[in-house]
Ligand SMILES: NC(=O)c1ccc[n+]([C@@H]2O[C@H](COP(=O)([O-])OP(=O)(O)OC[C@H]3O[C@@H](n4cnc5c(N)ncnc54)[C@H](O)[C@@H]3O)[C@@H](O)[C@H]2O)c1
């Protein structure tokens with residue numbers, strides 16, 4: 445520990461996790477010098493302006509509080525690696541797209557590159573902390589790379605400190621986490637390293653919520669937490685299909701079931717499917733691990749959570765087409781919301797993308813409105829995940845219009861699809877929207893976000909996930 449600082453931290457990776465996590469550490473620990481580093485100059489430049497590279501409520505204020513004081517953003521990784529006492533690795537670990545394990549295994553190439561970079565540069569001992577979500581036993585690989593390059597008097601301790609923040613609520617999640625998990629070698633040096641990192645969090649988080657475990661439990665807990673959360677969403681979504689067939693109401697079921705303390709209320713909100721960069725990737729990672737260890741029944745069990753999610757998205761597209769007289773060719777369909785959830789501009793694995801892809805195959809004219817998503821981000825993700833490339837297929841640019849005004853997006857439309865639960869969608873004048881639409885005016889609510897009774901009174905034909913159709917099941921909902 446050196447000069448005026450109690451501790452010097454470097455975080456490699458200035459993304460959705462690295463940026464907010466380090467901004468909170470810097471805010472809560474003014475005597476800790478925090479540098480967020482990245483190989484992307486564009487990303488770092490944006491962190492140094494007031495137009496941050498990610499949208500997250502409360503983030504800009506938090507960054508501004510410490511930036512230039514004890515929070516810095518830099519691409520000079522060589523210098524910062526050498527100076528740091530603790531180095532967090534918070535780089536992306538996407539699903540492999542080719543080679544062994546393609547489509548399931550996590551690609552930990554970026555973590556390995558960070559380890560090699562640290563090994564090459566470090567001239568003093570470091571604590572290296574995996575913040576990225578990784579397959580269990582990744583720390584072993586990182587430790588071996590570091591150990592193979594150890595110079596005299598330079599030692600490395602490798603810890604696991606997975607992140608549990610959710611996008612859209614990252615700042616409150618970081619300020620008041622349910623728990624912080626730190627795993628490390630159960631040796632005197634490992635335990636001392638755990639204590640160094642625990643002390644940082646203990647500045648604002650009660651000790652009872654800082655859990656310490658062995659390395660492998662920590663790495664695996666992260667995958668298990670996401671698998672359990674996603675499993676709840678798939679479970680309630682499977683029931684939504686049964687509700688539509690029987691006249692039961694999925695919201696009533698969610699409430700009745702969730703009031704059992706043993707089950708709990710949260711993560712039982714039915715939807716068009718879960719999206720985001722984590723759930724699918726992390727379950728696939730778990731599936732691949734189970735298969736690697738010869739546990740095929742365990743792999744099959746978890747894979748079903750993803751299959752149910754795919755079914756839910758497909759079911760929604762099919763419902764749109766079948767309700768609209770089995771054809772949407774040439775019809776204008778408005779997609780309200782493109783982000784994978786509200787209060788984020790992130791579109792990775794967003795369910796809206798799969799619905800747009802399916803509707804494009806039916807030759808619909810799609811108009812998208814989202815308060816945070818740019819056209820560029822929409823096409824980038826569509827190309828990466830669905831292989832739909834507007835540059836090689838210019839017809840697509842005519843078929844997908846991105847609007848900046850929701851009323852313009854809905855004007856002349858045959859149907860509206862609610863894909864993200866943005867609060868502003870509740871505030872619109874739906875009478876005005878209805879008047880400007882083609883009739884019958886369809887509305888498909890993939891988030892159970894709007895007041896369906898009020899919409900039906902205006903004249904909309906409403907279809908909503910897991911909700912009884914009032915024509916098919918009279919008496920199942922208040923008229
Ligand atoms: N997004 C979330 O909400 C969330 C929450 C918890 C955990 N995680 C996990 O955290 C990790 C990071 O996720 P993210 O969403 O922040 O990713 P991200 O893609 O937003 O950011 C990753 C950053 O790492 C940088 N990077 C890649 N290789 C690098 C290298 N060798 N050196 C320095 N920088 C490098 C990239 O340029 C990028 O800016 C993943 O493993 C993810 O699964 C994500």
Ligand SMILES: O=c1ccn([C@@H]2O[C@H](COP(=O)(O)OP(=O)(O)O[C@H]3O[C@H](CO)[C@@H](O)[C@H](O)[C@H]3O)[C@@H](O)[C@H]2O)c(=O)[nH]1
Nearest residue numbers: 607608609610611677711712713715718719720722784785
């Ligand atoms: O009842 C629910 C809850 C969520 N979702 C959907 O599930 C997806 C994921 O939502 P959420 O978990 O809130 O957001 P993420 O930012 O993906 O956060 C998850 O993934 C992160 C990355 O690993 C973890 O850190 C978080 O703890 C974990 O909640 C989104 O599409 C939501 O709309 C539902 O459909 N119904």
